[in-house]
Amino acid sequence: MIFNQTMELETAASILKLLGDKTRLAMVKILSENECCVCEFVDLFEMSQPAVSQHLRKLRDSGLVKERRKGQWIYYSLNSSYPYHPYVLQVIQGVPSQRYRIEELETQGKRISCD
């Protein structure tokens, strides 16, 4: 594995702490497979919009994810220029794919696609 910079143990711990919540871990896994907006997460996790927003803020504040505004929607995705992005990928590689969740959304016609 090649890092853009060496990683301190405390940095690794803080990344693992962020990922050590099942909601955020699912978010990051999903974002590694799809770009996603907030309202989709609200549907996916059956969780209130502020709760989703607060999880995303933690991920954004630490640099793991980035946002892209598209009209009223804000699309989140993994931030590939995050210095520890390769480490994040390595950690979530062993996590089961969450694609089926997005596919469920699409089946229900709840998937936002404004490209």
Place this chain on the structure above:
Amino acid sequence: MIFNQTMELETAASILKLLGDKTRLAMVKILSENECCVCEFVDLFEMSQPAVSQHLRKLRDSGLVKERRKGQWIYYSLNSSYPYHPYVLQVIQGVPSQRYRIEELETQGKRISCD
């Protein structure tokens, strides 16, 4: 990566939560490189014995580490028969080696070696 069994997302999250504390992450990294007893961790982390013991209990209760009693000492090591042991190894692979800490202990003559 080959798992002994498939891993649920929630399982991964709970493992990452355990590792998402700098003390426990250092412990697990150290234990991947050396067997270690409680009093050595107390020296290493400059932390009270009960605090160390409680961190080790969390790791033991979840199966990540195992213990081996040798006289008055209890030696901890990674539990390689833990079903998600390969995942733990993958996660800590990117964490910087903590060997220097053990070497410091040896330099100070504080390393217990009762083999």
Place this chain on the structure above:
DNA sequence: TGCACACATAAGAATATACTTATACAATGA
């Protein structure tokens, strides 16, 4: 201009976490 929608933020509450101090338990050795 004003309303509706998507999202963010603030404040508060319930719970979880990580320490502390005190004490119990297990093994050794005099």
Place this chain on the structure above:
DNA sequence: TCATTGTATAAGTATATTCTTATGTGTGCA
């Protein structure tokens, strides 16, 4: 048998975390 040493556990406390409800902000559209 008793004291000492290494470790575990219990109980309490301070802080962190993750929700909830209420409200603010930005964008699109009639």
